[in-house]
Amino acid sequence: MRLDRFLSESTELTRSLAKKALHRGEVEVNGDVVKNAAFKLGDEHVVRWLGEPLARIGVRYLMLNKPAGYECTTRPGRYPSVIELLDVAKRGRLHIAGRLDVDTTGLVLITEDGQWSHRLTSPRRRCDKHYLVTLARPLAEGAETALAEGLMLEGEDKPTLPARLERLDDADGVRVRLVIQEGRFHQIKRMFAALDNEVVALHRERIGEIALDPALAAGEWRELTQAEIDTV
Incomplete structure (x- = not known):
């Protein structure tokens, strides 16, 4: 890799600023000042800028x-x-x-x-996307079936893909977990609006196999x- 490219990928310097730093003699390779931007780096080279060792990002x-x-x-x-x-x-x-x-x-x-x-x-x-949803009021019966069959949202010409709904055990009955496989504009809010409800809070817990670290x-x-x- 060229030395100026290495500098631009391991610091906040742009390629042009890296070349200026080289010209000022601020860069050392294995203890020697190098001003040549095209200097080819190998695994054996240790680069320092202003005395600090650098590693490629x-x-x-x-x-x-x-x-x-x-x-x-x-x-x-x-x-x-x-x-x-x-x-x-x-x-x-x-x-x-x-x-x-x-x-x-x-x-x-x-x-x-x-x-x-x-x-x-x-x-x-x-890819499954898991959300914790707080609603304005408890969902009506049959919401699970409607979501699993797909909803026709306002302004769309295709129904949503099947979604999975889990009602969570809370005193108000307004917290649910929803799993969808799409990412349409404001999709979850629009889905619950189609079920005559309103999203008060929305929190993504997982994408595929990657879960949010608690x-x-x-x-x-x-x-x-x-x-x-x-x-x-």
Whole structure:
């Protein structure tokens, strides 16, 4: 790998800024100052910038417990981006695999591996997505059957794919767990609106085989384990 590319992939430097750092003599390779941007690095080389050793940033796979009030976007918007919650280098290389609405909380997966995220989010894969839903009022009888058969949402020309509903044991009867395999616009809110109800709170618990780590508080994140990565 060229030295300037290595610098741009292991620091916040762009390629042009990396070349300027090289020209200023700020970079050492195995203890020697190297100014040649095209210098070819091998496994035997140790690179230091301003005296600090560098390691190339590999492909990252992250799990975030999204709080409300953050957008699943990499661009500035009305609300802050979930990317801003990550204390990592080169955040601009990351993208979100499976978005949530600004007021929805829970599991968000973030990576720079486009093929991995495509496998995770492709409609053809029909990946299960598990949500904890708080409703405005208890559901009427027969909701399970209606969801399993598919609902025709307003403005759509095809019914939703079969969904699984579990009523949870709580005093008010308004908490349910829903499993869907799609990601249409505001889909869950629209599904319950079609059942004459309203979503008060929505929290994603799982995508496929990857479950939100219960040790993560809202706004916290961690790297995925290799076992979790390999499930996709």
